[in-house]
Amino acid sequence: xVDDEMLERQRAISRGPAGKAIPRCNVDRxxxxxxxxxxxxxxxxxxxxxxxxxxxxxxAVAAGEESPLLRLPEKTELLLRTLRPPNLETPLRYFRQDLxxxxxxxxxxxxxxxxxxxxxAEFRLTLGGHVERPLSLSLDxxxxxxxxxxxxxxxxxxxxxxxxxxxxxxxxxxxxxxxxNARWTGVRLKDLLARAxxxxxxxxxxxxxxxxxxxxxxxxFAGTPDFVKSLxxxxxxxxxxxxxxxxxxxxxxxxNGFPLRLVVPGWYAxxxxxxxxxxxVLDKPFDGFWMAKAYRVPNTPxxxxxxxxxxxxxxxxxxxxVRSLFVRPEPGESVAAxxxxxxxxxxxxxxxxxxxxxxxxxxxxxxxxxxLDPEIGRYSWRRWRLAWTPRRGKYRLMAKAxxxxxxxxxxxxxxxxxxxxxxxxxxxxxxx
Amino acid sequence: xxRSIIIAACGTLLAGMSxxxxxxxxxxxxxxxxxxxxxxxxxxxxxPEDEPPLPxxxxxxxxxxxxxxxxxxxxxxxxxxxxxxxxxAEITKMxxxxxxxxxSEKDGEILGYLVAVRxxxxxxxx
Numbered sequence: 175x176v177d178d179e180m181l182e183r184q185r186a187i188s189r190g191p192a193g194k195a196i197p198r199c200n201v202d203r204x205x206x207x208x209x210x211x212x213x214x215x216x217x218x219x220x221x222x223x224x225x226x227x228x229x230x231x232x233x234a235v236a237a238g239e240e241s242p243l244l245r246l247p248e249k250t251e252l253l254l255r256t257l258r259p260p261n262l263e264t265p266l267r268y269f270r271q272d273l274x275x276x277x278x279x280x281x282x283x284x285x286x287x288x289x290x291x292x293x294x295a296e297f298r299l300t301l302g303g304h305v306e307r308p309l310s311l312s313l314d315x316x317x318x319x320x321x322x323x324x325x326x327x328x329x330x331x332x333x334x335x336x337x338x339x340x341x342x343x344x345x346x347x348x349x350x351x352x353x354x355n356a357r358w359t360g361v362r363l364k365d366l367l368a369r370a371x372x373x374x375x376x377x378x379x380x381x382x383x384x385x386x387x388x389x390x391x392x393x394x395f396a397g398t399p400d401f402v403k404s405l406x407x408x409x410x411x412x413x414x415x416x417x418x419x420x421x422x423x424x425x426x427x428x429x430n431g432f433p434l435r436l437v438v439p440g441w442y443a444x445x446x447x448x449x450x451x452x453x454x455v456l457d458k459p460f461d462g463f464w465m466a467k468a469y470r471v472p473n474t475p476x477x478x479x480x481x482x483x484x485x486x487x488x489x490x491x492x493x494x495x496v497r498s499l500f501v502r503p504e505p506g507e508s509v510a511a512x513x514x515x516x517x518x519x520x521x522x523x524x525x526x527x528x529x530x531x532x533x534x535x536x537x538x539x540x541x542x543x544x545x546l547d548p549e550i551g552r553y554s555w556r557r558w559r560l561a562w563t564p565r566r567g568k569y570r571l572m573a574k575a576x577x578x579x580x581x582x583x584x585x586x587x588x589x590x591x592x593x594x595x596x597x598x599x600x601x602x603x604x605x606x
Numbered sequence: 607x608x609r610s611i612i613i614a615a616c617g618t619l620l621a622g623m624s625x626x627x628x629x630x631x632x633x634x635x636x637x638x639x640x641x642x643x644x645x646x647x648x649x650x651x652x653x654p655e656d657e658p659p660l661p662x663x664x665x666x667x668x669x670x671x672x673x674x675x676x677x678x679x680x681x682x683x684x685x686x687x688x689x690x691x692x693x694x695a696e697i698t699k700m701x702x703x704x705x706x707x708x709x710s711e712k713d714g715e716i717l718g719y720l721v722a723v724r725x726x727x728x729x730x731x732x
Contacts, residue, residue: 244656247651257654258657292648293649294649389675
């Protein structure tokens with residue numbers, strides 16, 4: 175599926191022409207809209223402002239870093255981090271609804287040769303290795319021969335919010351938008367494993383997609399490790415892990431993993447392998463680079479370690495930590511004094527379910543319980559709201575979520591890769 | 607024969623979501639681009655290309671060549687300032703973990719460039 179022409183084109187990009195970045199926004203929205211309202215071209219100008227200022231809710235922009243917007247095929251304009259491979263972030267305001275539209279869902283690839291062309295008649299998902307009956311399934315067979323299941327689940331990059339860590343660390347400098355909530359439809363991995371008849375003493379199950387490195391392994395050349403992930407066999411076989419062929423009722427966008435994506439509810443998105451085409455059951459632990467060396471976290475509470483004293487023991491990142499986000503107001507937003515304002519946000523955990531969200535407007539001295547929206551499902555995010563009528567002044571709002579297991583958010587956190595952030599959230603607001 | 611699939615776009619739904627409160631920032635017009643090509647059973651897209659040149663500095667061409675082989679050099683320019691030690695660790699990681707064919711005698715030149723454009727004193731770098 176990954177043809178030579180595509181590979182050559184990817185390589186050519188490294189020598190390609192200079193592109194144009196949209197300058198980041200440094201215009202106050204209220205002043206701009208006041209100006210635009212008096213203009214015949216007001217609507218068009220407001221559109222222009224929106225185009226330029228989507229980045230205003232972006233912490234990296236608050237830190238003075240560039241955040242151009244870019245539209246990929248099948249997508250709307252997203253915050254560009256990198257384009258080869260594509261890594262683009264969802265603007266915060268898309269999180270003011272239960273499900274994240276496919277076109278606004280963030281994009282994250284590790285390796286620059288990614289599928290841009292799929293023949294849906296030729297495509298096969300293979301399931302082999304330590305099984306009695308290896309499978310090679312067409313997309314039609316997947317839909318026809320297995321019971322469909324549907325689940326709403328949050329997908330969050332392990333490194334979401336990395337740019338908020340201090341001291342900072344190298345990597346894609348995500349703000350809060352490497353995140354999305356979608357309704358996934360597909361087949362249970364358990365049903366596929368049953369059809370293939372796993373042999374006794376299976377240990378791990380590995381997952382590979384159509385993407386690959388620019389410099390793959392060759393004779394006398396180790397190559398860049400292909401992106402392959404694994405789950406323990408009991409997890410893979412728990413009836414919840416899914417091979418999804420639909421996202422929010424439609425096909426997955428190509429850059430979100432068309433035609434199939436692994437869905438691992440409650441776990442960080444590194445396991446949600448995109449363009450999934452190869453599943454292998456193993457009778458020994460999987461030792462590929464992306465499990466054994468990358469995407470590892472300190473084996474400590476809240477995955478904590480200190481820059482001067484790195485944890486000796488690390489484990490593969492796994493279930494998502496409890497966290498909350500503000501989606502309204504956005505960073506730097508001005509709020510009118512003396513008027514009722516609805517603060518909004520969302521909360522996430524690894525599947526136990528959010529029990530409460532508390533919000534403070536006085537630096538953590540007192541906390542008010544936010545009103546939780548109805549629960550959509552164990553693995554969905556939970557949105558929340560709080561009525562607020564502030565007086566003039568500068569505020570730092572804080573939010574803290576707690577789940578049904580009593581797990582909550584931490585005050586300070588750091589780890590070397592900037593993973594699994596679950597620090598109590600804060601946003602600065604000017605009320606005038 | 608080529609035909610285009612128009613992807614259902616939900617972005618416009620956002621525009622009316624203020625719930626009787628002060629208006630939220632408007633969503634941009636939903637894009638409905640004919641940007642997926644379906645030819646027979648083959649579905650394909652074409653990714654845009656946007657590769658800004660690295661900022662000027664000693665060693666820029668060397669950094670472009672060795673860093674830009676596998677990934678965009680935006681990976682450099684999106685980073686905050688880091689210490690010399692952090693940047694050296696990145697070069698080493700690219701060579702040892704990701705098999706980047708960077709001869710070790712090029713390290714100094716690449717490191718010099720990275721520190722020149724995104725360098726920091728050791729304490730603030732990490």
